[in-house]
Amino acid sequence: NGACFSIFKIKLTLPPRHPPPMSSDSSPPSPELTEEQKQRVEANRLRALAKRKALLSQQQSNPPSLNPCWRSFKSRKISDPCTHNAIPPKPEPVLPERFGVRLEICSPDSFSITPRPVQGFTYPGQAECFRRLEGLLSNVMSTHYTQIHGGGEASVYKLRDYDAVLKCLKNYKDVEVEEIPWTTYNVLEKFSHSYTSGRWIPCRPEHLPDEKVEELIQKLPRKLLETLLPFQLDGLKFGLRRG
Structure with missing residues (x-):
């Protein structure tokens, strides 16, 4: 009869299917320790604690010192390649004092x-x-x-x-x-x-004593002796004394 009917299609959405959750620990369970193994583990732990305690007490009584092998260690000098083959200067000789x-x-x-x-x-x-x-x-x-x-x-x-x-x-x-x-x-x-x-003493063969000098002066002309000045007379005696 000309009637239009709208047909609504209802879409049904189904929830997704998830895989079953996996266990966090996939490794197989470890077997339980026996009583003997537990005793051995406990003994090892006690020995380790005793060693640690002895080491701490030794360090407190004797402070740590530098390892002897490091005492003789010396850092290597880095040589300059420019002066590697240079001849070192010779030290100047030290002269003795005199x-x-x-x-x-x-x-x-x-x-x-x-x-x-x-x-x-x-x-x-x-x-x-x-x-x-x-x-x-x-x-x-x-x-x-x-x-x-x-x-x-x-x-x-x-x-x-x-x-x-x-x-x-x-x-x-x-x-x-x-x-x-x-x-x-x-x-x-x-x-x-x-x-x-303060008086003349002859010291060489050609020297004359004062007596001989006076004798020679007295042989000079009287007029010449009277005209001589005192310093001229002393010069004359000086020359005669030394020959």
């Missing part, structure tokens, strides 16, 4: 000692040289110090002490001695007697 002394006449009755460097040896310095000389010549009294032309200093001694000073210096192995020439010293030593006594 100095020389120069003995010189500085007045009719005195002489001086001047320290100087020696080639091939280390010079200890002027102050140190004088300090050593004072100890070496402690039995001889120096008069004073004097300035020399080079700007240094020299110690001055009496000419009568020359032999004693020279003997002490020669006995000291670290000092090179430059003596006064013998002829110079011999003449000066004889002249020093005249200087200290």
